[in-house]
Amino acid sequence: MSVEELNNLPFEFHQDKPHFPDSLRRFIQMSHQLSLLRDQVNILEKKAIDPNMKRGMSPKKLHEVTNMSAVVKETAAKAGCDVIVDVGSGLGYLGQVLHVSYGYSVVGVEGCSGHVERAERRSAKQDLQNGCICNVTFNLEQTREHLNTFQDRVSEAVRNLKPCVHSQTAVNNSCQVDSKLISEKDTKCQAGALSPDVSPNLDNINSRKHVSPERSCGNCVCVLKDVTDNTAGAVLNVSRMWSSGNESTHTTLNLHDNDNQQEHPESGNVPVPVYSAEERRVCMIGLHCCGDLTPTMLWYFLHMSTIQSLCLVSCCYHKMSFTEESNSFNCFPLSENCQTVYSDLKQQHRSWSLRPVSFRLAAQETRSRWRTQTEADHDTHVRHVAYRGLLELFFMEAEITQLDRKVIRKADFSTFDAFSESIITGLDVSREVRADYLCHLQELYIRHKPHFCYVEIITCLQVLVQPVLETLLQLDRHAYLVEHGVVSELVPIFQENISPRNIALIANKH
Template sequence: REQADLQRVFPDLYMNSLSNVLTQGMNRKKKHEVEALAAVVSWIARSVGANTVVDVGAGQGYLAQVLSFEYQLSVIAIDACSHHGRITNARAERIKKHYAAKMHKSRSEDRNLNMPKTVTCRVLSTDTFKTLSDSLLQKDDLQKANLTGKGVGEHSLEGLPDGNVPSCCVDSKPSLLLAGLHACGDLSVTMLRTFLECKDVKAVVSIGCCYNLLSEEVENADSQCGFPMSKGIKSAGLSLGKSSRDLACQSAERWRCLGKDAGLHNFELHAFRAAFQMVLFRYYPEILITSPAIGRQGKALRRQHHQRILESTLHHEESAHSSPSLSQKNCKKKGSCPTMNSAEAGTAKNKGTFEIPLSDTGNSTPKSCGAADFASSILEMDALFRGVSFNQSTKCEATKSVDKYSLFEKFSRSGLCRLGLHHLQDINFAGLWKETEPFAELIGPYWSLRAALGPVLETILLLDRLLFLQEQGNSLEAVMIPIFDPTLSPRNVALIAKKI
């Protein structure tokens, strides 16, 4: 799903280049998404005459603020987390000051500055959404909607009784556009149903994610679940299940961009997770039946490590070219490697320092699983990962001295801490790893085949939503367009629909 030529799909599309003030706090992925989606939403809003954009699942308000300040749209940001609402308001105030100063300098103070209004509301159903949209359509002041104020520009629907909703503004013929940047699970589905059922919603631009959190029901054809939505899929009796929906979240484009080392590193971690499940099966069976989740251990740290590898590899190549004798000397040093500096070789800080030599087998047992122990276990794993290359052709023989078993033991100890479990003295990590290691080489081919099916399953979910809209007749237009670069943002397909 390569990114579409947006200028061709949306004639006269204007994509503003965002200033540092607007992009503060955004990573490269978020900046790319917000730039593209804001331009598309602005184009769609103009085409349908929508006077208000509702940013559904707004988070910290990045999209809402760009639409408000850069595209001068009236925006309402909805999120279930009141903390996000406060962050959005505070950030918007800072941005407003910047724009006000800029306008004063250019003597264009007659222009009104739009600020996104925030609403704290957990959108659980289409009815909730319709109630909310009715309330929001009081033209100038959300406080007229009989909502409970939570500060300047922030409101909550909590405590609003059913049927006690103010009537819509009759005179102004208001219209809404619903926009969702990676609206999670059923939220993206609720947006589509609200678009159909609420006459004031003229268009929807939805980019879904978290398919694993979708509700699914095939037995009851009349149920309003996340999948299937369309009559066509329901009549076929197609069922995916949680495992397949998990798989639909795979990022095939990112896999293709991984280098050999990074790919092998990922397979190694999957092998550790599988072996750790054996630890739970043997020693903590009562925990295993609850389907525990340990998350992606050290995710941020591993990303930093991957970046360090890329940077230090380039540095090593330059050093080797300019001074080969020095490079060879460094590789002969015990415990040293061009992919890390001496400060990173095994030292980390967590209320003190500790060193993880490359030959460490990790025999120490954490006394408890508190925050400090958990942080230490993650830092220990990262220290080991820094000194390990999973590419067997590595130039540095010192890194080969770290065996996979010691990494597995560190991984397992960290996993036990994440689950709040005390380490039992009789856990035979070495025996379990010896038992499972022969199967580790199957992880790569197996996982690659599964990952290749991810886009197919995601396409089924997306086509179900498109078919659901197309089944409504000729009163609307609906298309699917990949608007992001898939290597930056794998969930890049926008479902765009408007009433005609």
């Protein structure tokens, strides 16, 4: 295959390629059918971020903060929330933008005290020490004791918050996106204020396609809504992941309560409502919720009455806690339907189960970046994967258990000789042993070099599996909320090629 053909493999069904095995064509087709769409929705209400607040933000972080702050504003407004609790707030970038640009009081919750101190210093430099932003050091754990402590800490912080001084003065600007990140979608969404007859809500921010997993007849379906033509919405039935019932016609439900939304015709930029300390309503958010943090936040969300809405983006699925003895994750599956199906599958296939390596694949790069790879990019990736594989094999055969990983530099991957020298130099051994090790590595290289050609093919198959595994996790979490009576949806809010973990889980208790 040419580089172009290899890059396009995950994007085509290949019915016109008779030399492809039927099993490969089915595999590619199924990977599409079992994956959520990843095209970023068109977010009309983005605002320009003050240049001083951009300091320290990478282009990726700026893209994420710009888009997520607009989505959080819409989510909080629907639930009537005037306080944002940002879990895993880090240096406070997102909370500061929500405060200044959208007029919300913010409580930042961060497990690292060093990050909290740096966030406080950054707020001071931005002249935000006005009692509208508070940072709390706390690690969320899924225990009743931690829940009670968290509730007390947040309640105390909320009581001490002052109404946001920016809520009356936030200015509606079209978003100025960094030129490195701009796309056709971003160009379209810089049109400015909404027309008088349009209410600003997530229903209206979809420029092309949007996937809403919805519950109907006991099954979970993905509804593909394409507003670019007049065809009926195609329904992709993935109920086999959730139910063994018969496939049937599904009546889909509208997740938005448009009739109960208050319209603000001028610009959609309405002052945030101010409640008393006892009445203040909270929207809990999280950007890059790692490992067990997402399921823990969902549990807190369901158990705390003051938290009315939720908006989070997950990452690092492979860091979820896993128990080797029971060969199971502590926080997956969450939904009852997924638990039942997963248990049945493990009964049918005794040697099979999902493990951390499975969800490490779910957290890898997505198809969009694979499509842009050059021949040089593929060659570089082959060397990195192959050389590290040879290194692992060498350590196993030579029974070496310790290596300073810092000795491996980017330049060391230029050739295998350079790579070998960098590895052996970092070992505390004699000159004779070092020479033996170099010979051993060279033998491994000669023996396995014919297999290097398979690296990119296997990687391409991984690229096809990645969205299926991530979709499974996302739909399980969505179903978990729906089973508890919570309105929720999955929305791609970032450009996939900029931020691969781009699907936000948005929920509202009412």
